[in-house]
Amino acid sequence: MTAVYNNNTADASAEVAVTISIDGADVIVPEGATVLDACNAAGVDTPTLCYAENLTAVNACRLCVVEMDGSRTLIPSCSRPAEDGMVIKTDSERVRHSRKMVLEFLGSGVDLSQADELGTWSEFYGADADRYGPAPARINEPVKIQDDLYIRDYDKCVLCYKCVEACGDDAQHTFAISVSGRGFDARISTEFDITLPDSACVYCGNCVAVCPTNALQFKTEFDLRTVGEWRPEEHEVTTTVCSYCGVGCNLEMHVQDNTIVKVTSPNDHDVTSGHLCIKGRFGWQYVQPTIERGPTT
Amino acid sequence: MADLKFTDDQASAEESAAIDAVIGDERATVHEHPRVIRGGTKRRHRMRHLLLPALHALQTESGWISPGGLNYICEQLQVPPAEAFGVASFYELFKVDQAPGHDEAVTHVCVDGPCRAGSAQVIAGIKAGGGHVHESPCLGQCERPTAVFVQGRRGPNVVKADAPNVLAQHGEPALRLLHRVGVVDPESLDSYRSHGGYAALDAAIAAGPDAVIASLTESGLSGRGGAAFPTGIKWRGVRDADGDTKHIVANCDESEPGTFKDRIVMESDPFALVEAMTIAAVTTGAENGWIYVRGEYPLATARVQNAIDLARSAGLLGDDVAHSGQRFDIEVRRGAGAYICGEETALFNSLEGFRGEPRNKPPYPTTHGLFNQPTAINNPETLLNVLPIVLEGAASYRSVGTESSPGTRLFCLSGDVGNPGLYEFAFGVTLGEVLERAGGVEGELQAVLLGGAAGTFVDSTSLDMALTLEDTRAAGTTLGSGVVMVFNQNADMTDTCTRIAEFFRNESCGQCVPCRVGAVRQHEMLVELRTGGPAMPDDRRQLHDDMARAMADSSICGLGHTACSAVASALTLGLIGTSQ
Numbered sequence: 005m006t007a008v009y010n011n012n013t014a015d016a017s018a019e020v021a022v023t024i025s026i027d028g029a030d031v032i033v034p035e036g037a038t039v040l041d042a043c044n045a046a047g048v049d050t051p052t053l054c055y056a057e058n059l060t061a062v063n064a065c066r067l068c069v070v071e072m073d074g075s076r077t078l079i080p081s082c083s084r085p086a087e088d089g090m091v092i093k094t095d096s097e098r099v100r101h102s103r104k105m106v107l108e109f110l111g112s113g114v115d116l117s118q119a120d121e122l123g124t125w126s127e128f129y130g131a132d133a134d135r136y137g138p139a140p141a142r143i144n145e146p147v148k149i150q151d152d153l154y155i156r157d158y159d160k161c162v163l164c165y166k167c168v169e170a171c172g173d174d175a176q177h178t179f180a181i182s183v184s185g186r187g188f189d190a191r192i193s194t195e196f197d198i199t200l201p202d203s204a205c206v207y208c209g210n211c212v213a214v215c216p217t218n219a220l221q222f223k224t225e226f227d228l229r230t231v232g233e234w235r236p237e238e239h240e241v242t243t244t245v246c247s248y249c250g251v252g253c254n255l256e257m258h259v260q261d262n263t264i265v266k267v268t269s270p271n272d273h274d275v276t277s278g279h280l281c282i283k284g285r286f287g288w289q290y291v292q293p294t295i296e297r298g299p300t301t
Numbered sequence: 302m303a304d305l306k307f308t309d310d311q312a313s314a315e316e317s318a319a320i321d322a323v324i325g326d327e328r329a330t331v332h333e334h335p336r337v338i339r340g341g342t343k344r345r346h347r348m349r350h351l352l353l354p355a356l357h358a359l360q361t362e363s364g365w366i367s368p369g370g371l372n373y374i375c376e377q378l379q380v381p382p383a384e385a386f387g388v389a390s391f392y393e394l395f396k397v398d399q400a401p402g403h404d405e406a407v408t409h410v411c412v413d414g415p416c417r418a419g420s421a422q423v424i425a426g427i428k429a430g431g432g433h434v435h436e437s438p439c440l441g442q443c444e445r446p447t448a449v450f451v452q453g454r455r456g457p458n459v460v461k462a463d464a465p466n467v468l469a470q471h472g473e474p475a476l477r478l479l480h481r482v483g484v485v486d487p488e489s490l491d492s493y494r495s496h497g498g499y500a501a502l503d504a505a506i507a508a509g510p511d512a513v514i515a516s517l518t519e520s521g522l523s524g525r526g527g528a529a530f531p532t533g534i535k536w537r538g539v540r541d542a543d544g545d546t547k548h549i550v551a552n553c554d555e556s557e558p559g560t561f562k563d564r565i566v567m568e569s570d571p572f573a574l575v576e577a578m579t580i581a582a583v584t585t586g587a588e589n590g591w592i593y594v595r596g597e598y599p600l601a602t603a604r605v606q607n608a609i610d611l612a613r614s615a616g617l618l619g620d621d622v623a624h625s626g627q628r629f630d631i632e633v634r635r636g637a638g639a640y641i642c643g644e645e646t647a648l649f650n651s652l653e654g655f656r657g658e659p660r661n662k663p664p665y666p667t668t669h670g671l672f673n674q675p676t677a678i679n680n681p682e683t684l685l686n687v688l689p690i691v692l693e694g695a696a697s698y699r700s701v702g703t704e705s706s707p708g709t710r711l712f713c714l715s716g717d718v719g720n721p722g723l724y725e726f727a728f729g730v731t732l733g734e735v736l737e738r739a740g741g742v743e744g745e746l747q748a749v750l751l752g753g754a755a756g757t758f759v760d761s762t763s764l765d766m767a768l769t770l771e772d773t774r775a776a777g778t779t780l781g782s783g784v785v786m787v788f789n790q791n792a793d794m795t796d797t798c799t800r801i802a803e804f805f806r807n808e809s810c811g812q813c814v815p816c817r818v819g820a821v822r823q824h825e826m827l828v829e830l831r832t833g834g835p836a837m838p839d840d841r842r843q844l845h846d847d848m849a850r851a852m853a854d855s856s857i858c859g860l861g862h863t864a865c866s867a868v869a870s871a872l873t874l875g876l877i878g879t880s881q
Contacts, residue, residue: 179381
């Protein structure tokens with residue numbers, strides 16, 4: 005597969021530094037850093053979708069494209085290593101146009117209502133997702149609910165590959181899901197679309213944690229949203245350490261109305277890089293049983 | 302042993318036997334004893350490239366990718382079932398559901414280009430006879446519409462064979478690349494040798510790698526697959542690259558609508574391809590050769606395989622190629638119905654047993670190609686050119702063609718011309734001369750599609766255009782893969798363009814947003830035009846322009862970059878979207 009360049013590999017103390025021009029300003033970054041790292045260092049805000057600090061860059065969404073002198077096409081900043089002497093424009097007409105079109109394309113086929121950042125960027129670039137005729141093709145699939153832990157809403161899926169990476173060799177090494185099919189009909193799927201309980205899924209929830217559009221949602225969140233009671237702005241987040249084993253994963257318990265509704269781990273935590281196992285992610289029922297038990301005999 | 306989870310489905314005895322027949326002893330784990338299992342991640346990764354051949358075996362045996370069969374493959378190769386399913390469902394020739402008729406042979410009927418007009422009748426005829434039909438994108442037989450390919454079930458795959466003297470230019474002394482086509486016996490090494498075969502390999506070994514690369518560079522040979530990258534620079538890059546091992550790949554996944562040159566070359570002069578690849582190997586120091594042939598070319602596959610086998614028996618492949626001291630051998634791999642796999646990095650992924658999705662470049666194949674090793678990947682036509690360059694030298698090679706486009710070029714003539722077929726002309730021939738030589742336009746010329754679905758339309762004002770890389774580029778068009786598809790005044794260009802848009806919609810791999818969604822929106826726009834037209838409102842025109850620009854700028858690979866170009870050119874020329 006393609007070489008991996010994310011900012012985990014960019015060592016700030018590296019002896020070799022490269023100088024790259026971002027919108028006219030020279031930026032010095034360590035060798036191995038990406039153009040996106042350089043943009044961040046220059047204080048230039050860049051929209052991303054399929055990029056995550058804790059995953060291998062797949063450069064599939066093309067939202068972070070920038071213009072590079074000497075390149076016929078735009079380049080994906082998230083995965084292009086910075087090279088000495090590169091001259092980058094992040095706000096040219098071409099860049100703005102492509103970013104706008106990617107956002108329009110996504111908006112015309114996918115439900116982005118719960119992808120807050122994309123909404124902000126769509127407004128910023130003036131994306132008009134409604135200009136694609138009366139009935140542009142959409143995914144139109146019912147929400148898949150196969151267990152009590154998380155749901156899959158394919159209408160919200162932008163095929164960013166993040167969940168596949170998290171399930172595969174970027175974190176969990178479970179390989180329960182992959183992209184299947186081709187083109188617009190491509191879907192994240194188990195083999196033959198068998199249910200998650202039948203699949204290799206181990207319910208670590210790492211796919212849910214990396215999903216940028218809420219296509220994967222914890223069942224607790226989904227249920228609250230369904231009844232209009234999901235109020236993230238009121239959430240109290242308590243950081244603690246998982247008590248199940250000795251690894252020492254940090255947990256962030258998101259609490260609404262004195263009830264745990266979601267568990268995450270910080271992306272910058274040395275131990276987890278944001279990833280957890282089923283116990284840390286879902287094993288808090290002993291604090292507040294959510295599964296109704298039948299009468300004991 | 303990797304921690305994989307399988308469903309309870311079991312392969313039938315026939316299925317496991319068919320799969321074993323292609324993967325042989327190559328298993329990712331070896332169970333020596335209930336408690337001794339040899340294997341591991343490294344071995345698993347090394348076996349993965351057998352996934353595609355194993356899927357082919359299962360499809361042929363069962364008529365679909367059955368859950369039990371997939372489990373068996375995954376267990377033997379230690380590939381996660383979800384990933385293997387993702388691979389299988391990527392390809393047109395693999396069926397992942399038990400569709401009615403899956404246990405019968407399937408007849409694929411082409412609905413593209415010149416085959417489009419007659420396809421409905423052919424399909425109806427097969428259906429009336431109780432046959433199982435699949436509407437297919439271009440099958441690479443555009444000179445003999447309507448093209449048909451039979452995908453066998455427990456039997457061979459079949460396409461029609463050409464008559465021996467297939468070329469209209471048969472016997473013309475000016476032919477440099479096609480002079481053996483229809484002349485030599487494609488199944489005989491002796492026949493190939495008696496027509497000058499393997500003289501170039503001897504000359505290349507005698508001259509040495511640096512001299513060969515110098516000749517190639519001096520000759521000005523550039524890639525014939527569409528991108529026109531200088532071949533000498535590519536081979537120099539591979540020779541100089543560090544790697545555990547190096548690869549030569551012949552990209553025979555010819556799928557650009559309107560293109561059939563590689564098929565004819567492989568069917569009629571397969572040893573030339575093998576010889577040219579061997580020259581690439583001794584020149585770059587590569588030990589591994591791969592010929593990736595599109596799945597719909599069974600005759601080409603068989604002839605190339607036969608040529609490899611005979612060359613190996615004669616010591617022209619193997620541990621000591623033609624006494625050069627170098628090891629080199631070639632494996633043939635079949636594609637499974639995916640246009641995108643003609644993109645070089647998608648081809649690598651496909652060959653390695655992954656979904657045929659293009660990789661981001663850089664890094665480039667010369668340093669990070671197949672299995673992440675230095676790789677020279679060339680189109681068969683490019684490789685054919687190496688033979689005369691090595692034999693006759695760069696100066697002689699440059700004696701025809703132009704300064705910037707030296708040598709000759711293969712052209713695939715199809716559609717409304719007198720003699721459709723494969724032609725070879727020196728660069729610089731005009732479009733009008735090409736049409737004239739191919740028997741002239743039948744009827745009144747409306748448009749010519751140059752370079753395939755990824756190319757552009759031109760009209761009669763371009764008849765005097767010289768067909769060179771520089772002239773076509775200056776005119777905003779392309780030679781691409783050499784397609785010259787002719788449409789007369791009766792052709793329905795809106796329907797033609799709608800089908801081109803549908804082709805890209807179906808063939809986009811889906812990896813990047815601009816192409817995955819843009820190709821769908823373009824098709825929807827043309828369907829709207831076909832039903833609501835003929836004029837295209839200004840705002841729709843603007844929208845197409847916006848889409849085309851974003852797709853060309855920000856898609857990952859050439860498919861997305863060019864998916865709008867033919868339609869855009871038809872709009873510009875007024876072939877579609879005007880009120881007349």
